[in-house]
Amino acid sequence: MKLRRSERMVVISNYLLNNPYQLISLNVFAEKYEAAKSSISEDVAIIKKAFNDGDIGCIETVTGANGGVVFTPAISTDEAREIAKELCQKLSENDRILPGGYIYLSDLLSTPAILKNVGRIIANAFKDKKIDAVMTVATKGVPLANAVANILNVPFVIVRRDLKITEGSTVSVNYASGSSDRIEKMFLSKRSLKPNSQVLIVDDFLKGGGTISGMISLLKEFDSKLVGVAVFADNIQERRHHLSYKSLLTVTNIDVRTNKIEVQLGNIFDS
Amino acid sequence: MKLRRSERMVVISNYLLNNPYQLISLNVFAEKYEAAKSSISEDVAIIKKAFNDGDIGCIETVTGANGGVVFTPAISTDEAREIAKELCQKLSENDRILPGGYIYLSDLLSTPAILKNVGRIIANAFKDKKIDAVMTVATKGVPLANAVANILNVPFVIVRRDLKITEGSTVSVNYASGSSDRIEKMFLSKRSLKPNSQVLIVDDFLKGGGTISGMISLLKEFDSKLVGVAVFADNIQERRHHLSYKSLLTVTNIDVRTNKIEVQLGNIFDS
Structure with missing residues (x-):
């Protein structure tokens, strides 16, 4: 042609x-x-x-x-900040507070235009690292991991909290479910991650850190290395972990009584 | 500038x-x-x-x-067929057969380059229809729905088989789980789909059709309309439904004894 x-x-x-x-x-x-x-x-x-x-x-x-x-x-710092500021506003809408102090996020993480931009910002923060795969946990992390993997052009792997017959042989680890302090199990299909992979962990919301610690211990089972952790939002009120991570947004306060959520730019914009 | x-x-x-x-x-x-x-x-x-x-x-x-x-x-018929033929070969690799006659698909549906192309082919088949949202069921359908929604530039909604506290109020329907003939429940967050939406249902694998019939009955609960159904692959050996759908690939035979999977181009290429 x-x-x-x-x-x-x-x-x-x-x-x-x-x-x-x-x-x-x-x-x-x-x-x-x-x-x-x-x-x-x-x-x-x-x-x-x-x-x-x-x-x-x-x-x-x-x-x-x-x-x-x-x-x-790539994405310019100005564009990334602009996008994140808009998301700050969206996330602080007061009708997002669910009983129990949870925040409804699903609409944001299922809108392609938002996901693409979030993927660009997270991928940009790790663009100098060698990354073979993006790991996340089902279900809410999947679109986010997908968005980041799209930009990095690497596969993503989905850790599950339940056993599915269609996954074949799996490896499981125990983890402390942050919200309940219960010990639960998470599973990863044996053939979904090659040994010696360099892995970026991505999740929607970081609170107690139990889920992410679980994924990090899964990496060891697969002889793979952690490159970094990135989350859409973290909640510093409930921080009880010592994980090193990058967040796009940080929830500084959820007040169920007055129905107010306070959100600011996450530490991905520090430095 | x-x-x-x-x-x-x-x-x-x-x-x-x-x-x-x-x-x-x-x-x-x-x-x-x-x-x-x-x-x-x-x-x-x-x-x-x-x-x-x-x-x-x-x-x-x-x-x-x-x-x-x-x-x-858009995508040309030639390019779409080329992509689908390559996927036929990949899907018929004999190490994909899992105990019970299931096929391991997760690697294909977690590779961005493949997902993007599959999304383009499915979206192209519905490009003349008005579509407000893409619906799928967790977990395996999510990357596929995401890929189609990316091309159509509309949100996707995720139906779940379990109740999650972070979804807020939900609507549930019963459905016949195809693989087991059990009646199960599926849930959709009330605020995830606006009434009167025109919805495209997308899933990874169509066998008995129970899951998709369940999603269609959910649409009625949300006063929304079905535009069409598209799947990555269907299995005609186990077809017991009368659903109208488009498939990218069709599995014509799974022989667990000889470890052989036969795959051909799906009906999305008919006409």
Whole structure:
């Protein structure tokens, strides 16, 4: 398919956007669009500048016979803060408080436009690390892990609190369920995580830290390493753990009596 | 931020790709990139042709004072078939058969590159319908629903088989669990679906059809309408339902004795 330069730039940038963190040979484009490799190089140089100026991400060139380009998505601090501030407001809506002092989050974590942006912010905070997989716990963590994994272009693995026949052999660990101080079990399908994986743990809400500590002990069972922990929101009122983590939002106070939730930007914006 | 035309086209197409099914005023770009609206119109015309030629999707222009452009993602039949054929091969790998004749799917449904493509194919089959939300059941359906919702740019709602305190008030229905002929309950948070929604149901694997029938009866409880049902794979050996649905893949035979799975393209490719 022969295209004009301007059109070629559109389809090449679409391809890069859909294949982040992947080494792509320029020959692929040269063949597909029947253009000289030098022309494709010029296209990519323009796309690189546009991605940079538009805070879309960074394109790096790898030289050599097996060379090509790698696109790493990014987000500017300004855009990330803007997005997080909007989420602060949404999260502090007073009709989110459920009996027991829980916060209703499901609507936020099931809206693609929000998820994509949250995924971009979390992935950006770990973009210099080598990550092989994103781990989370069913069910509420799944869309978030999916969003982060989309940007990092790695698989995600889902830890379960129940045993499912469709998961095959599993490994289980005990963990202290933060909300109830009960000891529970969590399970991970044996074939879902390769040994020696570098893993980013992602979850929706961090309170007691029991679930995340459980996932960290699962990592040991899979001879895998923790790269970091990222959560959509944490609640500092109930912090009883010493986990190192990054949060997008921090709930500083839930007042069930006055029906008020106080939220501020999380520690992912520190430094 | 003033950009050259070539760069402007890259950032504008990135914006359109990230905001499908949304009316976007060209004034937004004209202001942001300090260009005349006529120049932006020309940019969009080129992007439109490139999206068309590259089978990325279609850009429609809405005229009038509140006008703008709407990007509808698409996928060519050839590309969709190519993707599905590769998935056929993956699904028929003999180490996927689990005791009881179940098929291990989790690795496919947790790989972003696969999910994105499956989402594109399913969304494409319903792109002419008005859809307000995508519904699925926890846990395995979630990444798939998320992928379809990403393309359609609508929220997804997660039906659960257990009651969670963090979901607030729920509505429940009974359903016949296909695999066991037991009657079970499924729950949906009351605030997760607005009345009068047009809903696309998505799930990973269709066998007896009990789960999907359950979700359809939930729709009635929410005064909402079924637009269609789409599944990653169905198993015609165990078909005991009269549901109308579209499948990406069809399992025609699972032979536990010889450890063989036979898979073919699903009915989404019919006609």
